[in-house]
Amino acid sequence: MSSPVAAPATVAVAYSGGRDSTALLHATVRVAREQGYQVVALHVHHGLQPAADEWLSHCEETCRRWRQRGGPITFAHERLPLNLGPGQSVEAEARRARYEALARMAKAHGASVVMLAHHRGDQAETFLLQALRGAGVAGLAAMPREVDREGVRWLRPWLDRPRSQIEAYVRLHGLSYIDDTSNADPRYARNRLRLHAWPALAASFPQAEQGLARAAAWCAEAAECAQALAALDLQAVSGAEGLSRSALVALGPARARNALRAWYRQATGVPLPAQALDRLWHESGEGVSARVWTLPAAVVRLYRDRWSLEPLHEGASAAASGSDRALEPAAGLPMQVPLAAQGSVDLPQWVARLTVSTPRDEGDKALSVPRELLETVELRPRQGGETFQLGPGRPPRSLKKQYQAAGVPAWARRAPLVYAGDLLVFVPGLGVDARAAALPGPHRLCIAWEPFGQD
Numbered sequence: 001m002s003s004p005v006a007a008p009a010t011v012a013v014a015y016s017g018g019r020d021s022t023a024l025l026h027a028t029v030r031v032a033r034e035q036g037y038q039v040v041a042l043h044v045h046h047g048l049q050p051a052a053d054e055w056l057s058h059c060e061e062t063c064r065r066w067r068q069r070g071g072p073i074t075f076a077h078e079r080l081p082l083n084l085g086p087g088q089s090v091e092a093e094a095r096r097a098r099y100e101a102l103a104r105m106a107k108a109h110g111a112s113v114v115m116l117a118h119h120r121g122d123q124a125e126t127f128l129l130q131a132l133r134g135a136g137v138a139g140l141a142a143m144p145r146e147v148d149r150e151g152v153r154w155l156r157p158w159l160d161r162p163r164s165q166i167e168a169y170v171r172l173h174g175l176s177y178i179d180d181t182s183n184a185d186p187r188y189a190r191n192r193l194r195l196h197a198w199p200a201l202a203a204s205f206p207q208a209e210q211g212l213a214r215a216a217a218w219c220a221e222a223a224e225c226a227q228a229l230a231a232l233d234l235q236a237v238s239g240a241e242g243l244s245r246s247a248l249v250a251l252g253p254a255r256a257r258n259a260l261r262a263w264y265r266q267a268t269g270v271p272l273p274a275q276a277l278d279r280l281w282h283e284s285g286e287g288v289s290a291r292v293w294t295l296p297a298a299v300v301r302l303y304r305d306r307w308s309l310e311p312l313h314e315g316a317s318a319a320a321s322g323s324d325r326a327l328e329p330a331a332g333l334p335m336q337v338p339l340a341a342q343g344s345v346d347l348p349q350w351v352a353r354l355t356v357s358t359p360r361d362e363g364d365k366a367l368s369v370p371r372e373l374l375e376t377v378e379l380r381p382r383q384g385g386e387t388f389q390l391g392p393g394r395p396p397r398s399l400k401k402q403y404q405a406a407g408v409p410a411w412a413r414r415a416p417l418v419y420a421g422d423l424l425v426f427v428p429g430l431g432v433d434a435r436a437a438a439l440p441g442p443h444r445l446c447i448a449w450e451p452f453g454q455d
Protein backbone atom coordinates (compact mmCIF):
# COMPACT_ATOMS: atom_id res chain seq x y z
CA MET A 1 0.00 0.00 0.00
CA SER A 2 1.40 3.38 -0.94
CA SER A 3 1.48 6.02 1.76
CA PRO A 4 -0.37 9.25 0.98
CA VAL A 5 1.87 11.92 -0.51
CA ALA A 6 1.79 15.12 1.53
CA ALA A 7 0.82 18.15 -0.53
CA PRO A 8 3.79 20.48 -0.91
CA ALA A 9 3.74 23.50 1.36
CA THR A 10 2.75 26.74 -0.29
CA VAL A 11 4.18 30.18 0.39
CA ALA A 12 2.73 33.38 -0.99
CA VAL A 13 4.57 36.40 -2.38
CA ALA A 14 2.77 39.74 -2.62
CA TYR A 15 3.60 40.64 -6.20
CA SER A 16 2.81 44.17 -7.36
CA GLY A 17 4.88 43.76 -10.55
CA GLY A 18 7.33 46.42 -9.31
CA ARG A 19 11.08 45.87 -9.25
CA ASP A 20 11.41 44.62 -5.69
CA SER A 21 8.53 42.17 -5.59
CA THR A 22 9.54 40.86 -9.03
CA ALA A 23 12.98 40.10 -7.65
CA LEU A 24 11.58 38.51 -4.47
CA LEU A 25 9.15 36.37 -6.43
CA HIS A 26 11.90 35.24 -8.80
CA ALA A 27 14.25 34.33 -5.94
CA THR A 28 11.48 32.52 -4.05
CA VAL A 29 10.54 30.44 -7.10
CA ARG A 30 14.17 29.40 -7.55
CA VAL A 31 14.49 28.25 -3.95
CA ALA A 32 11.04 26.60 -4.01
CA ARG A 33 12.02 24.59 -7.03
CA GLU A 34 15.12 23.28 -5.29
CA GLN A 35 13.29 22.55 -2.05
CA GLY A 36 10.03 21.22 -3.42
CA TYR A 37 7.39 23.66 -2.33
CA GLN A 38 4.83 25.76 -4.15
CA VAL A 39 4.68 29.51 -4.61
CA VAL A 40 1.55 31.54 -5.17
CA ALA A 41 2.00 35.07 -6.50
CA LEU A 42 -0.73 37.38 -5.16
CA HIS A 43 -1.58 40.51 -7.08
CA VAL A 44 -4.02 43.20 -6.03
CA HIS A 45 -5.60 45.23 -8.80
CA HIS A 46 -6.56 48.53 -7.21
CA GLY A 47 -7.86 50.17 -10.34
CA LEU A 48 -6.40 53.46 -9.12
CA GLN A 49 -4.15 53.89 -12.16
CA PRO A 50 -5.24 53.76 -15.79
CA ALA A 51 -2.47 51.19 -16.36
CA ALA A 52 -3.76 48.78 -13.66
CA ASP A 53 -5.12 46.34 -16.27
CA GLU A 54 -1.75 46.25 -18.03
CA TRP A 55 0.00 45.53 -14.73
CA LEU A 56 -2.34 42.66 -14.05
CA SER A 57 -1.67 41.18 -17.52
CA HIS A 58 2.07 41.69 -17.09
CA CYS A 59 2.10 39.88 -13.74
CA GLU A 60 -0.07 37.03 -15.00
CA GLU A 61 2.06 36.64 -18.12
CA THR A 62 5.33 36.65 -16.13
CA CYS A 63 4.04 33.90 -13.82
CA ARG A 64 2.80 31.87 -16.79
CA ARG A 65 6.24 32.07 -18.44
CA TRP A 66 8.08 31.05 -15.27
CA ARG A 67 5.69 28.18 -14.80
CA GLN A 68 6.29 27.00 -18.40
CA ARG A 69 9.99 26.93 -17.59
CA GLY A 70 9.29 24.61 -14.67
CA GLY A 71 8.79 27.10 -11.82
CA PRO A 72 6.39 25.77 -9.11
CA ILE A 73 4.26 28.91 -9.32
CA THR A 74 0.60 29.85 -9.62
CA PHE A 75 -0.89 33.31 -9.97
CA ALA A 76 -3.87 34.76 -8.12
CA HIS A 77 -5.36 38.21 -8.21
CA GLU A 78 -8.21 40.23 -6.79
CA ARG A 79 -9.79 43.40 -8.11
CA LEU A 80 -10.58 45.88 -5.38
CA PRO A 81 -13.11 48.66 -5.66
CA LEU A 82 -11.93 51.59 -3.59
CA ASN A 83 -14.77 52.87 -1.42
CA LEU A 84 -13.49 55.96 0.28
CA GLY A 85 -15.35 57.33 3.26
CA PRO A 86 -15.27 61.06 4.04
CA GLY A 87 -11.83 62.15 5.19
CA GLN A 88 -10.14 58.84 4.38
CA SER A 89 -6.80 58.95 2.58
CA VAL A 90 -6.49 57.03 -0.69
CA GLU A 91 -3.08 55.74 0.31
CA ALA A 92 -4.15 54.46 3.73
CA GLU A 93 -7.40 52.95 2.54
CA ALA A 94 -5.72 51.25 -0.44
CA ARG A 95 -3.08 49.79 1.90
CA ARG A 96 -5.65 48.50 4.36
CA ALA A 97 -7.78 46.92 1.64
CA ARG A 98 -4.66 45.47 -0.04
CA TYR A 99 -3.52 43.66 3.12
CA GLU A 100 -7.00 42.26 3.64
CA ALA A 101 -7.16 41.01 0.04
CA LEU A 102 -3.66 39.50 0.25
CA ALA A 103 -4.61 37.62 3.43
CA ARG A 104 -7.84 36.38 1.84
CA MET A 105 -6.07 35.12 -1.28
CA ALA A 106 -3.26 33.50 0.72
CA LYS A 107 -5.74 31.55 2.84
CA ALA A 108 -7.73 30.52 -0.22
CA HIS A 109 -4.51 29.05 -1.66
CA GLY A 110 -3.46 27.28 1.51
CA ALA A 111 -0.55 29.62 2.26
CA SER A 112 -0.03 30.70 5.86
CA VAL A 113 2.96 32.90 5.06
CA VAL A 114 2.91 35.99 2.83
CA MET A 115 6.21 37.60 1.86
CA LEU A 116 6.53 41.29 1.15
CA ALA A 117 9.46 42.78 -0.77
CA HIS A 118 10.29 45.70 1.52
CA HIS A 119 14.04 46.26 1.86
CA ARG A 120 16.39 48.34 3.98
CA GLY A 121 15.82 51.45 1.89
CA ASP A 122 12.06 51.21 2.48
CA GLN A 123 12.73 50.77 6.19
CA ALA A 124 14.97 53.85 6.33
CA GLU A 125 12.36 55.89 4.45
CA THR A 126 9.60 54.73 6.79
CA PHE A 127 11.68 55.70 9.81
CA LEU A 128 12.27 59.18 8.37
CA LEU A 129 8.63 59.69 7.44
CA GLN A 130 7.55 58.64 10.93
CA ALA A 131 10.10 61.00 12.48
CA LEU A 132 8.81 63.84 10.31
CA ARG A 133 5.30 63.14 11.62
CA GLY A 134 6.57 63.35 15.16
CA ALA A 135 6.01 59.66 15.93
CA GLY A 136 7.09 57.98 19.14
CA VAL A 137 9.16 54.81 19.41
CA ALA A 138 6.36 52.53 18.22
CA GLY A 139 6.07 54.46 14.94
CA LEU A 140 9.82 54.89 14.58
CA ALA A 141 10.18 51.10 14.84
CA ALA A 142 8.88 51.23 11.23
CA MET A 143 8.07 47.83 9.70
CA PRO A 144 8.41 44.53 11.57
CA ARG A 145 10.32 41.73 9.91
CA GLU A 146 7.65 39.23 10.98
CA VAL A 147 4.17 39.75 12.26
CA ASP A 148 0.96 37.69 12.59
CA ARG A 149 -2.10 39.56 11.41
CA GLU A 150 -5.34 38.79 9.61
CA GLY A 151 -4.73 35.11 10.24
CA VAL A 152 -1.47 34.91 8.28
CA ARG A 153 2.21 35.47 8.99
CA TRP A 154 3.70 38.42 7.11
CA LEU A 155 7.40 38.15 6.40
CA ARG A 156 9.78 40.76 5.04
CA PRO A 157 12.80 38.59 4.32
CA TRP A 158 14.75 41.42 2.65
CA LEU A 159 14.28 44.06 5.31
CA ASP A 160 18.04 44.10 6.01
CA ARG A 161 19.03 44.00 2.35
CA PRO A 162 20.27 47.22 0.79
CA ARG A 163 18.32 48.55 -2.15
CA SER A 164 21.48 48.24 -4.28
CA GLN A 165 21.56 44.43 -3.86
CA ILE A 166 18.07 44.10 -5.22
CA GLU A 167 18.89 46.35 -8.17
CA ALA A 168 21.91 44.15 -8.87
CA TYR A 169 19.79 40.96 -8.68
CA VAL A 170 17.29 42.36 -11.18
CA ARG A 171 20.09 43.29 -13.60
CA LEU A 172 21.81 39.94 -13.20
CA HIS A 173 18.67 37.98 -14.12
CA GLY A 174 17.41 40.46 -16.70
CA LEU A 175 14.03 40.70 -14.99
CA SER A 176 11.37 42.93 -16.48
CA TYR A 177 9.17 44.88 -14.12
CA ILE A 178 6.64 47.68 -14.05
CA ASP A 179 7.68 51.23 -13.44
CA ASP A 180 4.76 52.76 -11.59
CA THR A 181 4.47 56.35 -12.83
CA SER A 182 2.56 57.34 -9.69
CA ASN A 183 5.85 56.91 -7.82
CA ALA A 184 6.75 60.30 -9.31
CA ASP A 185 3.61 61.98 -7.96
CA PRO A 186 4.82 64.62 -5.47
CA ARG A 187 1.47 64.65 -3.63
CA TYR A 188 2.64 61.59 -1.73
CA ALA A 189 5.11 62.22 1.08
CA ARG A 190 7.06 59.04 0.36
CA ASN A 191 7.58 60.09 -3.26
CA ARG A 192 8.78 63.56 -2.27
CA LEU A 193 11.21 61.98 0.14
CA ARG A 194 12.41 59.43 -2.40
CA LEU A 195 12.77 61.86 -5.29
CA HIS A 196 14.12 65.00 -3.65
CA ALA A 197 15.25 64.60 -0.08
CA TRP A 198 16.78 61.13 -0.23
CA PRO A 199 19.32 61.74 -3.05
CA ALA A 200 20.62 64.83 -1.21
CA LEU A 201 20.76 62.98 2.11
CA ALA A 202 22.53 59.95 0.68
CA ALA A 203 25.05 62.19 -1.14
CA SER A 204 26.07 63.83 2.15
CA PHE A 205 25.62 60.73 4.34
CA PRO A 206 26.40 57.58 2.36
CA GLN A 207 25.56 55.43 5.40
CA ALA A 208 22.09 56.97 5.79
CA GLU A 209 20.13 53.88 4.75
CA GLN A 210 22.03 51.62 7.11
CA GLY A 211 22.02 54.07 10.02
CA LEU A 212 18.33 54.89 9.82
CA ALA A 213 17.33 51.23 9.48
CA ARG A 214 19.45 50.44 12.54
CA ALA A 215 17.78 53.28 14.45
CA ALA A 216 14.40 51.74 13.54
CA ALA A 217 15.55 48.41 14.98
CA TRP A 218 16.58 50.14 18.25
CA CYS A 219 13.18 51.81 18.41
CA ALA A 220 11.46 48.44 17.94
CA GLU A 221 13.33 47.19 21.01
CA ALA A 222 12.57 50.35 22.97
CA ALA A 223 8.87 50.05 22.06
CA GLU A 224 8.84 46.49 23.33
CA CYS A 225 10.46 47.56 26.61
CA ALA A 226 7.97 50.43 27.02
CA GLN A 227 5.12 48.00 26.51
CA ALA A 228 6.48 45.56 29.08
CA LEU A 229 7.00 48.36 31.60
CA ALA A 230 3.46 49.66 31.00
CA ALA A 231 2.05 46.21 31.73
CA LEU A 232 3.94 46.06 35.05
CA ASP A 233 2.99 49.61 36.02
CA LEU A 234 -0.68 49.12 35.13
CA GLN A 235 -0.80 46.04 37.26
CA ALA A 236 0.68 47.95 40.19
CA VAL A 237 -1.67 50.96 40.00
CA SER A 238 -4.95 49.24 39.05
CA GLY A 239 -7.63 48.56 41.62
CA ALA A 240 -11.28 47.62 41.65
CA GLU A 241 -12.35 51.17 40.87
CA GLY A 242 -9.85 52.04 38.19
CA LEU A 243 -6.32 53.39 38.00
CA SER A 244 -5.01 55.28 40.97
CA ARG A 245 -3.95 58.69 39.72
CA SER A 246 -1.65 59.41 42.64
CA ALA A 247 0.10 56.05 42.27
CA LEU A 248 0.58 56.74 38.56
CA VAL A 249 1.84 60.28 39.17
CA ALA A 250 4.35 58.91 41.68
CA LEU A 251 5.95 56.92 38.86
CA GLY A 252 6.97 60.18 37.17
CA PRO A 253 5.53 61.67 33.98
CA ALA A 254 7.31 59.43 31.47
CA ARG A 255 6.19 56.14 33.05
CA ALA A 256 2.75 57.45 33.94
CA ARG A 257 2.08 58.68 30.40
CA ASN A 258 3.47 55.45 28.97
CA ALA A 259 1.05 53.49 31.16
CA LEU A 260 -1.92 55.70 30.23
CA ARG A 261 -1.17 55.19 26.54
CA ALA A 262 -1.06 51.41 26.97
CA TRP A 263 -4.22 51.42 29.11
CA TYR A 264 -6.17 53.28 26.43
CA ARG A 265 -4.82 51.17 23.61
CA GLN A 266 -5.64 47.88 25.34
CA ALA A 267 -9.19 48.99 26.01
CA THR A 268 -9.97 50.56 22.65
CA GLY A 269 -7.63 48.83 20.19
CA VAL A 270 -6.44 52.20 18.86
CA PRO A 271 -3.63 54.51 19.95
CA LEU A 272 -4.26 57.48 22.22
CA PRO A 273 -3.57 60.61 20.16
CA ALA A 274 -0.73 62.72 21.58
CA GLN A 275 -2.99 65.75 22.08
CA ALA A 276 -5.56 63.69 23.96
CA LEU A 277 -2.86 62.31 26.24
CA ASP A 278 -1.63 65.84 26.95
CA ARG A 279 -5.16 66.92 27.86
CA LEU A 280 -5.72 63.98 30.16
CA TRP A 281 -2.43 64.63 31.84
CA HIS A 282 -2.67 68.39 32.24
CA GLU A 283 -6.37 68.59 33.10
CA SER A 284 -6.27 66.04 35.87
CA GLY A 285 -3.85 67.71 38.23
CA GLU A 286 -4.02 67.81 41.98
CA GLY A 287 -7.35 69.20 43.20
CA VAL A 288 -9.38 67.92 40.25
CA SER A 289 -11.64 65.30 41.77
CA ALA A 290 -14.24 64.69 39.07
CA ARG A 291 -13.96 65.13 35.33
CA VAL A 292 -15.01 63.44 32.11
CA TRP A 293 -13.15 63.49 28.79
CA THR A 294 -14.78 62.33 25.58
CA LEU A 295 -11.83 61.10 23.54
CA PRO A 296 -11.92 59.65 20.01
CA ALA A 297 -12.46 56.05 21.09
CA ALA A 298 -13.44 56.19 24.76
CA VAL A 299 -14.91 58.17 27.57
CA VAL A 300 -12.38 58.58 30.34
CA ARG A 301 -13.51 59.60 33.80
CA LEU A 302 -11.59 60.77 36.80
CA TYR A 303 -13.38 60.49 40.09
CA ARG A 304 -11.78 60.71 43.52
CA ASP A 305 -8.28 59.86 42.37
CA ARG A 306 -9.43 57.01 40.12
CA TRP A 307 -9.31 56.97 36.37
CA SER A 308 -11.79 54.72 34.60
CA LEU A 309 -12.42 54.22 30.93
CA GLU A 310 -15.32 53.11 28.78
CA PRO A 311 -14.67 52.33 25.09
CA LEU A 312 -17.12 54.09 22.79
CA HIS A 313 -17.58 51.30 20.30
CA GLU A 314 -19.19 47.97 21.03
CA GLY A 315 -16.88 45.01 21.06
CA ALA A 316 -13.79 46.84 22.33
CA SER A 317 -12.07 45.03 25.14
CA ALA A 318 -13.46 45.93 28.51
CA ALA A 319 -10.59 44.15 30.20
CA ALA A 320 -8.55 47.29 30.61
CA SER A 321 -11.41 49.57 31.54
CA GLY A 322 -9.95 49.82 34.98
CA SER A 323 -13.05 47.98 36.11
CA ASP A 324 -15.89 50.45 36.11
CA ARG A 325 -17.54 49.08 39.21
CA ALA A 326 -18.32 52.53 40.55
CA LEU A 327 -20.38 53.11 37.43
CA GLU A 328 -22.39 49.95 37.53
CA PRO A 329 -26.11 50.60 37.60
CA ALA A 330 -26.76 48.98 40.95
CA ALA A 331 -24.53 51.43 42.84
CA GLY A 332 -26.85 53.15 45.33
CA LEU A 333 -30.07 52.36 43.41
CA PRO A 334 -32.98 52.61 43.69
CA MET A 335 -32.73 56.05 45.26
CA GLN A 336 -35.55 58.41 46.22
CA VAL A 337 -34.93 62.11 45.55
CA PRO A 338 -37.15 65.15 46.22
CA LEU A 339 -36.07 66.58 42.91
CA ALA A 340 -38.55 69.48 42.60
CA ALA A 341 -37.64 70.82 46.03
CA GLN A 342 -33.91 70.22 45.79
CA GLY A 343 -33.31 71.58 42.29
CA SER A 344 -30.48 69.19 41.65
CA VAL A 345 -28.94 65.98 42.86
CA ASP A 346 -25.27 65.10 42.51
CA LEU A 347 -24.65 61.55 41.41
CA PRO A 348 -20.91 61.15 41.80
CA GLN A 349 -21.06 57.46 40.97
CA TRP A 350 -22.00 58.58 37.43
CA VAL A 351 -19.80 61.68 37.53
CA ALA A 352 -22.94 63.67 36.71
CA ARG A 353 -25.78 65.63 38.20
CA LEU A 354 -29.53 65.66 37.61
CA THR A 355 -31.05 69.17 37.63
CA VAL A 356 -34.45 70.77 37.24
CA SER A 357 -35.21 74.26 35.99
CA THR A 358 -38.22 76.28 34.84
CA PRO A 359 -38.80 76.33 31.07
CA ARG A 360 -37.40 79.40 29.28
CA ASP A 361 -39.50 79.22 26.12
CA GLU A 362 -42.23 77.28 24.36
CA GLY A 363 -39.71 74.73 23.14
CA ASP A 364 -38.64 73.99 26.70
CA LYS A 365 -42.26 73.90 27.79
CA ALA A 366 -43.09 71.18 25.31
CA LEU A 367 -40.42 69.01 26.97
CA SER A 368 -41.37 69.85 30.55
CA VAL A 369 -43.34 67.91 33.16
CA PRO A 370 -45.70 69.02 35.95
CA ARG A 371 -43.83 70.00 39.10
CA GLU A 372 -45.91 67.70 41.30
CA LEU A 373 -44.56 64.76 39.35
CA LEU A 374 -41.04 65.50 40.54
CA GLU A 375 -41.84 66.02 44.17
CA THR A 376 -40.39 62.63 44.85
CA VAL A 377 -38.79 60.71 42.06
CA GLU A 378 -37.08 57.39 42.20
CA LEU A 379 -33.84 56.73 40.34
CA ARG A 380 -33.84 53.14 39.23
CA PRO A 381 -31.44 50.95 37.31
CA ARG A 382 -32.44 49.82 33.84
CA GLN A 383 -34.05 46.39 34.05
CA GLY A 384 -34.66 45.68 30.37
CA GLY A 385 -38.06 45.73 28.70
CA GLU A 386 -38.72 49.46 29.39
CA THR A 387 -40.38 51.55 26.69
CA PHE A 388 -39.73 55.19 25.91
CA GLN A 389 -41.72 57.68 23.82
CA LEU A 390 -39.48 60.19 22.09
CA GLY A 391 -42.06 62.80 21.09
CA PRO A 392 -45.81 63.51 20.98
CA GLY A 393 -47.66 61.31 18.49
CA ARG A 394 -44.72 58.94 18.14
CA PRO A 395 -45.10 55.34 19.21
CA PRO A 396 -43.40 54.22 22.42
CA ARG A 397 -40.51 51.92 21.46
CA SER A 398 -38.25 49.74 23.49
CA LEU A 399 -35.64 51.73 25.37
CA LYS A 400 -32.96 49.60 23.78
CA LYS A 401 -34.09 50.61 20.28
CA GLN A 402 -34.35 54.26 21.28
CA TYR A 403 -30.81 54.20 22.68
CA GLN A 404 -29.56 52.62 19.47
CA ALA A 405 -31.43 55.06 17.22
CA ALA A 406 -30.10 58.02 19.19
CA GLY A 407 -26.55 56.60 19.23
CA VAL A 408 -26.34 56.68 23.03
CA PRO A 409 -23.02 54.96 23.84
CA ALA A 410 -23.03 51.80 25.93
CA TRP A 411 -21.52 53.48 29.01
CA ALA A 412 -24.23 56.19 29.02
CA ARG A 413 -26.94 53.52 29.01
CA ARG A 414 -25.97 52.58 32.54
CA ALA A 415 -27.15 55.92 33.95
CA PRO A 416 -30.22 55.67 36.20
CA LEU A 417 -33.77 56.09 34.88
CA VAL A 418 -36.00 58.69 36.55
CA TYR A 419 -39.45 57.41 37.62
CA ALA A 420 -42.47 59.03 39.22
CA GLY A 421 -44.32 56.07 40.65
CA ASP A 422 -44.46 53.64 37.76
CA LEU A 423 -44.18 56.30 35.09
CA LEU A 424 -40.84 56.63 33.33
CA VAL A 425 -40.22 60.38 33.27
CA PHE A 426 -36.68 60.94 32.10
CA VAL A 427 -33.81 58.97 30.57
CA PRO A 428 -30.26 60.42 30.52
CA GLY A 429 -29.15 60.64 26.90
CA LEU A 430 -32.74 60.65 25.55
CA GLY A 431 -34.61 63.24 27.62
CA VAL A 432 -38.19 63.46 28.89
CA ASP A 433 -40.63 60.72 27.92
CA ALA A 434 -43.44 62.28 25.84
CA ARG A 435 -46.06 60.53 27.98
CA ALA A 436 -44.81 62.41 31.04
CA ALA A 437 -44.58 65.67 29.09
CA ALA A 438 -48.22 65.24 27.99
CA LEU A 439 -49.50 65.30 31.58
CA PRO A 440 -51.33 68.54 32.42
CA GLY A 441 -50.28 70.87 35.20
CA PRO A 442 -49.77 74.65 35.41
CA HIS A 443 -46.29 74.60 37.01
CA ARG A 444 -43.76 72.98 34.73
CA LEU A 445 -40.16 71.88 35.17
CA CYS A 446 -37.47 70.76 32.72
CA ILE A 447 -35.00 68.02 33.65
CA ALA A 448 -31.38 67.79 32.54
CA TRP A 449 -28.51 65.37 32.99
CA GLU A 450 -25.19 67.20 33.30
CA PRO A 451 -21.93 65.26 33.36
CA PHE A 452 -19.32 66.92 35.61
CA GLY A 453 -16.60 68.70 33.68
CA GLN A 454 -17.94 67.42 30.36
CA ASP A 455 -16.18 69.01 27.38
Ligand SMILES: Nc1ncnc2c1ncn2[C@@H]1O[C@H](COP(=O)(O)OP(=O)(O)OP(=O)(O)O)[C@@H](O)[C@H]1O
Pocket residue numbers: 013014015016017018019020021022042043044045046098115116117118122180
Ligand atom coordinates in the same frame (compact mmCIF):
# COMPACT_ATOMS: atom_id res chain seq x y z
N1 LIG B 1 -0.88 45.81 -5.81
C1 LIG B 1 -0.13 44.96 -5.11
N2 LIG B 1 -0.35 43.63 -5.21
C2 LIG B 1 0.38 42.76 -4.49
N3 LIG B 1 1.35 43.12 -3.65
C3 LIG B 1 1.61 44.42 -3.50
C4 LIG B 1 0.89 45.41 -4.23
N4 LIG B 1 1.40 46.61 -3.89
C5 LIG B 1 2.38 46.39 -3.00
N5 LIG B 1 2.54 45.08 -2.77
C6 LIG B 1 3.49 44.43 -1.85
O1 LIG B 1 3.89 45.37 -0.86
C7 LIG B 1 5.28 45.65 -1.00
C8 LIG B 1 5.55 47.10 -0.74
O2 LIG B 1 4.72 47.91 -1.52
P1 LIG B 1 5.27 49.20 -2.27
O3 LIG B 1 4.08 49.99 -2.66
O4 LIG B 1 6.35 49.83 -1.46
O5 LIG B 1 5.96 48.52 -3.50
P2 LIG B 1 5.82 48.81 -5.05
O6 LIG B 1 6.49 50.10 -5.36
O7 LIG B 1 4.40 48.68 -5.51
O8 LIG B 1 6.57 47.58 -5.73
P3 LIG B 1 7.91 46.85 -5.44
O9 LIG B 1 8.12 46.82 -3.96
O10 LIG B 1 7.62 45.52 -6.00
O11 LIG B 1 8.97 47.58 -6.18
C9 LIG B 1 5.65 45.23 -2.39
O12 LIG B 1 7.01 44.93 -2.47
C10 LIG B 1 4.77 44.02 -2.58
O13 LIG B 1 5.34 42.90 -1.93
